[in-house]
Amino acid sequence: MKTIGEFLREKRKECGLSSRDIWESTGISYGYITRIERDESNPTLEVLARLLKALDVEWDEFLLATGYMKPRKKGNEKKPTYDLADDETPTRAQEKPSRYKPR
Template structure:
């Protein structure tokens, strides 16, 4: 797996584990939501500054984005689309 795909895979896995939408993660990292999607799909060459912002928003070390992935493991599942139900 190339570095861009590896970073994207790990980013999506971390984001979904924390129950964050791409939009929420983008807001917390002060980057564009569509950019998060392109990173997750392995379409972007991400700068260290962006990785640092994403790592801070996810409360992980930057190196976590480079963790090796078992190629046989299925891609992290997508979160359910739409808004969360209101508590009222």
């Protein structure tokens, strides 16, 4: 599993974009983007939605990669189904304390 910052940085680089490119397309400050990517700051849902849209990433891909959702196997379904991660499944954020401290 990846942290939110690791996931976003990896996707940005896969798209061949710089942090400044994301800043220009989303209006989210360059400094805030870099703090999110370094896991020094946690984005709001609104900010996260804007970042995912700029990177052309679907929510399910993000939730699976960061451990907030897990695939559910059920019979011969053609379309995958998912469960939210339960309390017994530690997320990366739970395993590694964030350096971000709320004020």
